[in-house]
Amino acid sequence: MKRWISLIETSVLSMAGLRILSASIELTAAILMLIFNDVKKALAINALLAIVGPVVLVTTMTIGLLSMADQLSFSKLFFVGLGVAFILFGIYK
Structure with a gap:
């Protein structure tokens, strides 16, 4: 099992x-x-979950983008970041 986990890239393991x-x-x-x-109480719990989802989304996207930063051009990184911003804007507005 340890051998299998060591084969997985660190950023992918963090995202998963x-x-x-x-x-x-x-x-x-x-x-x-x-x-x-x-x-x-169910609505209160659900409200707390509304915070968790976007935080996990942004964190996993950040880890992925940082690990791919050397492979992508600045314009592509900009458009990916803009896409994440639009997703968050759509969620909260």
């Missing part, structure tokens, strides 16, 4: 780890909603 962490937080939130069995 963040996604696994995000999924664990989502699953925990769903279980808490079922345990509390209250609409107000």
